[in-house]
Amino acid sequence: MRRFPPTIPKSSRLLYGAIGIAIFFAVWWILTAPMFTEVETRRVAIDGPTGEVESYKEVRHEVSRAIVNPPGLETPGNTFRRAFEIGLPQHILASTLRILIGFLISVSLAVPLGIAMGLFPRLRALVSPIVSLMRPLPSIAWVPLFAIWFGVDETQKLAVIFVGSFAAALIYTVEATLKVDPDLIRAATNLGAGRRQLLTRVLLPAALPNILSGLKVVLAICWTCVISAEIVGGQFGLGTLIWTKKELSDTAAVLVGMASISVVVLVMDAAFTLAERRLVPWMFLRRGAS
Amino acid sequence: MRIVAGLLLALLSLGCGAQDDDTIVYAGSAWYGHAPVWVGIQKGIFKKHGFRVEERKFGSSSDRINALEADNAQFASLGEVAMLTAMSRDRRGFYWIGCQNIAPGNEGLVAVGGITSIADLKGKKIALQRITSIHLTVALLLEEAGLDITKDVTVVNVTDSTVVDIVRRGDAAAGGMWEPYYTDLRELDGATVLGTDKDTSIYKRFQTMSGPDVICASKAWVDKDPARAKRFFEAYWEAVAWCKAHPTELLDLVVAHIGKERVAVEIALKNFQWLTWDEQRDMLSNDRMFGQAQVASELLQRLGQLESIPEFKNWTRLDWFQQ
Incomplete structure (x- = not known):
């Protein structure tokens, strides 16, 4: 009859623990590391000759993106x-x-x-x-x-x-x-x-x-x-x-x-x-x- | 089971006060700078223009920015310092629409226990709320007296009325806060006002507070229908103009809304200059708010609160205002 509760040797426990932590960090890294680039349109204020804002232009800005971007979450x-x-x-x-x-x-x-x-x-x-x-x-x-x-x-x-x-x-x-x-x-x-x-x-x-x-x-x-x-x-x-x-x-x-x-x-x-x-x-x- | 789950969800939405799609949520607090929204709701100004507005209280300005970015609130009045810190983190989920008021003289540094000059504060504790306008005011007041807020005094970081309690107990030699708590500080036994935001270099140069009130809006909401958003802010600034035109009625409304003593509210409101829609273009200029925001950002950077100075003009919508 199997022992209850089932147990595993200490060395396996440590190994599984390490794997669990590695998975945690891997998921974190996958969520936050720049994976793809995205073209974003940003408004940029244009100053006139007086130095005051005269108009805006839309600038296409290529940004590296992650699934979750800062400040939501930073990389590990x-x-x-x-x-x-x-x-x-x-x-x-x-x-x-x-x-x-x-x-x-x-x-x-x-x-x-x-x-x-x-x-x-x-x-x-x-x-x-x-x-x-x-x-x-x-x-x-x-x-x-x-x-x-x-x-x-x-x-x-x-x-x-x-x-x-x-x-x-x-x-x-x-x-x-x-x-x-x-x-x-x-x-x-x-x-x-x-x-x-x-x-x-x-x-x-x-x-x-x-x-x-x-x-x-x-x-x-x-x-x-x-x-x-x-x-x-x-x-x-x-x-x-x-x-x-x-x-x-x-x-x-x-x-x-x-x-x-x-x-x-x-x-x-x-x-x-x-x-x-x-x-x-x-x-x-x-x-x-x- | 599905019916039970549906019922529970419906109850949850009721309990959380979920709004329908047409309701515009305003993120506010008990500060007098939110008065135009109280006026807009109570006097039916928003309704007249076809908008339904609901106010929700958010403790801190940074929480209001979070609400705007998540589109949980569509517009908010908040302290400029929180806006600048969010911009410096490249948070782009909101617009800086304008500035509804300038209210210098409504925040200051008050000492007790026989301290009568800022120089006497060396080595002492000052209670204030960090990363807010009062932090900048106190830093500038100390700077002018030859003291460094990061080295010569200990800042005790507390919020709202706790500043008053701490100074009353003698746990800090001085406290800095804005209204309505500034009045409470001045009423403490042996209180001496060491300076207000009107004594700072920022006020002398730009005639603004150290961190004025600003109106921000959710970018997602504005971009969805910019024309409607513009119409809404015209209605909002109609409420601001009402505040400017009806000081006595405004006083009654604010007293009823926040439950403070009439005399204290009257003194505070006297310092308010309400800025109309037509004045926004002049306010958002290098001589006023933009120049002030630049100086405030540089100071925040010196205090270690900003990593970089944001290009704050890129968050504005000056195209809405008359040249």
């Missing part, structure tokens, strides 16, 4: 070149630092509260309605209000990241705590574990893998928050870069900003997985065994 080569012209490292650094600080503030409050909510149903009943009201609000909705309350400096940006990620971090933690196998708690209690031991030796280690999985998602949510927060008042940051360059129809720079977010998220994700391996090594042993 032009987009790649643009990455070196727009001070990208400063923008990446600014956004990443904001994310990390905002994420840490959010997590340091949401995780203890989430565990407490998982353990105490009355507290859960008290806080849940507020979280339910906050959760559907997209981070961008907070931007105008926070600009008035906190200005447009770092406080405003961290506040947007915090409110945008707090509810998600809290819900993941509550869910992870509620999912802990009650038999584990019962067994530990029967073996004489005290409250503190139950919390530190049983509940936390059992809930941690699910908490960390949730926080990985929260970290990605933080990126949507920082891009919203950087719409206003930013000097540096990928959000500032994207919004400013959009005003100049500089689509190559906008794409570079977007691609940078993806790359940084991938790097952060890998770093998070490494941290997970350190914090919950048994989860990876279990996954490896299965």
